[in-house]
Amino acid sequence: MEDFNLIATCAAGIEAITANELKHLGYAVQTENGRVRFKGNMRDVFETNLWLRTADRIKIVVAEFKAVTFDELFEQTKALPWDEFLPMDAEFPVSGKSQKSKLHNVPSVQSIVKKAIVDKLSTVYHRRTHLPETGNLYPIECAINKDRVMLTLDTSGTSLFKRGYRLEKGGAPLKENMAAALVLLAHWYPEKTFVDPVCGSGTIPIEAALIGHNIAPGFKRQFACSSWDFVEASLEEDVRNEAFDKADYDKELDIYGYDIDGKMIDIAKLNAREAGLLHSIHFKQMAAKDFKTDKEYGVIVANPPYGERLSDQESVRKLYRQMGDVYRPLKTWSKYILTSDLQFETFYGEKATKRRKLYNGSLRTDLFQYWGQKKPRN
Template identity: 30%
Template sequence: MTLYNFFAPCPRGLEPALVTELEALGASSVLRSDGGVQFQGGWSDCYRANLESRIASRILWQVASEPYVTEADVYAATRRLLWSQWFNPTLTIRVNVAAIKCPLRSLDFVTLRIKDAVCDAFRETTGRRPDVNTVQPDMRIHGFLDARRFSLYLDTSGDALFKRGIRKNTVAAPIRENLAAGILHLTGWKPGVPLLDPMCGSGTFLLEAVQVALNIAPGSGRHFAFEKLKNFDAQQWKQLKEEALARQRPLLRQPIFGSDLYGDILAAARANLAEAGFSDAVSLKQANVLEIAAPAPSGFLITNPPYGVRIGEQQQLAEFYPRLGDALKKKFSGWSAYILTADPLLPKLIRLTASRRIPLFNGALECRLLEYKMVAGGMRRVKSPSLSPSSTSALEGDGA
């Protein structure tokens, strides 16, 4: 079997979790990188990673990696590639370029030169060039430049992998699906253990937890760009999907609970669960997080509370955070609480001692995942390894 080089970008801070996931999926030579994970595999491994990875943002096939000095070098490296052997010129393209410490003056000009090289290569071999579509292209081409090296990738995913195709209704500042899945992984939560999101918003944590509990492949309800490649093996893809479907567990009620203070927000979560077919698996109710009772003697509380932007909101939250800490101490003894926040005030005002503070990014927004072990009689400090933030991922993409 021929092995190809792939790169799977992910939300910053989740690289170690993605390494573990890709190794479990059968990828080889898995190596953590800044903002993602490099790995090798055949096309079946690429298909499987797209179908089953809960944490990756995309699966990118590396088609070139060469030293460069000028834009002409980038053009020449791109022009030499066998584009017409990979996909038809009737498909539309979009080129994205990112860089770290790149000496070239204009990334826009580099982007233009890559596009020109692709089109020129097609025109020479087929007599036709592909059109550009920046909104919904058939094929996405990603270029990355550091100080000395130029790498080029063909996106096998298409739409970003966090777009599962099941969350139709969103609320303000939603958490991305693959970040939610990565947080579930970081907490150590397992199916069958009670899970509560008391400020559930549109229900992203709940949707991801149900898919884990029922062993549903996150990509089973959508299409991918690799299906448009000339070497696409439809029979192999069909077999992988059938195997994933056979591993699914029956749709039964899970100890997964969600609540929110606002009825319209809860309605969005309820609609998302219904459209995904998960209404019977999750318990939802309208409730105030400061008043809600624990649904079980122990479990995992995982939530992404609101954070303030305007002065008035900050004042309200300064009053809310200490009350939240009191509620957790009084009503959730025996639970592990995990709070994702972009608000630097929360860890200072909640009056609880975090046993872990894990740096994570929700898109470009820097956050912290705070772990609190709730024990009777107060908080104790629990030593636990923390994850260090990684540098910016140049290939995370914009979710388009």
Template identity: 45%
Template structure:
């Protein structure tokens, strides 16, 4: 068994916890920004392929208390690094965080951990100097209230790097956050789905991937694919599993609209790269013109809110327009991520509930407006070929 950590944006811990449980692994601890769990070596492959809302998967090497740099060195040195890092492995101290700890100098912490690991590996392999010419084993260091956690990054680039977003708009939403918004909406493919401010299409694409049970990591590489402790067989089995559960029949269609033709062009290209073209449709349409006779649909959107795009007057106007348009669809549910402080006032309706989320370090709220569920007998898939315009007369 190995100890793993799924890191995540603050506010999404419960979403990632459920994803880990759905994969069949045992949760051992949940803390701010981290979900700890246990699994076999194959869990490294499956977690990287399947976790939609986590940022990275880390392999825990050890935890201990340290209040001096001497303690940090000695307790790092006695950990079994050779069980994970081979003779030629590269092991940069890639990332460090220190919160409410006496060891607050990040550069010193990185240097000391690097040195301690080098001493341990040098002794284990009988080498005075380690070549570090092989595959990467980046070390993550976390110090919280003098507790040190040392782990190795199995993912490489963040899990938001799905491999499909060659193009993005001015302030794109991370893929992991977009997937989390869809998950929190509890949308299912038997209900209509719309993002009326879709930009380059990230929310729509993530919904399509969820709807067709497409593993988000299917089309990318992970650092741990080259690691002997995981093995090629585990990766092959994980990818075969992902292929086996993938739904290829276009029995639903998720919709996106926007007023920016360049962004819509990017959205279509991104959907093609993601392999979900048959499950998505995009059209040019101002939000104030959104109309539909469809019932019991779901809107998930991330409009501009004045932090990096637009000014406050534009954001207030857009928020009022959204409120008017969305309330004209009384049996729809709508979910809006916004950092605009007067959102509920200008939207004209208090949310059923809201959730604080950090979108790339920007504090936002996910405003959730729940409409009625469709009658059980009326639930059906939104099949391709039906009229898909969002401004039906």
């Protein structure tokens, strides 16, 4: 089976987490801004699409080269063995982006790349008229950075954050892969209590339950490469069967999701049921200030409202004060709180053990981390 140069794309700030996931799956990695490089065959493509919790997409790198003119871009693109990937009837939309490069007009870049691939396939398949593009989808991207061109084939299709369980969402939902990143950053393990005090539509507790049961996050969805002509029909089925066997559905988990809004709790339950995990998460309508626990050790992961609008800021900072009053006494609990309010510590009333810059979509946020005292060794 042929090996490809592959990249897992991810949000800025979580590259190291995605790289760590790939290492745990057994891959050698190279981390760059917004992506992690690794090598693998089509089995690895399916495996990483199924198992990576924090990635956006898995892409095959078809080629990389320098181009400063449209002629260079056209000729080098046309010279590539596109027929090894694309059948005659392939539907192959070309997306593009360009940074700090002479070829900065993205629509022109897309048009030139498309024309070069059409020319190549028309020659190989002896077509004088237009290619039909009535077959399966093969999404291609041309990304140019500092005059370096990278041509990729997107194996995922829709972004990997779309797990397939979120039937409804709230006003400012957190993407599933960012929620998974927060759980992984919290170093939570399934024997420990896990609490999201502002759970909204339930994404963070659901991602924790997927991790706790060792369920592949991509299990309930399809990928673009599932229907590609050059892929062995049984390959995906084999990888999915292996993933199913690795899940531990019987593991007892102690996960809680609370929200002040009863409607959001109903939505969270609906989403958890769709994920097959309602039995693993205790959802309850409750304000953050009313949280009490008799558990000695646990982890709190929260994505509270940020108060981006000035009209919301006062109520949001009141919530931060309440969180501080309730959580500060919990010395053995670890707390991880994501917000774009960089003055969070002032209102919470305690300096974080560590801060980590993350991007929630295009919004700069910080993850304020308060590490709990460790359990003494016997």
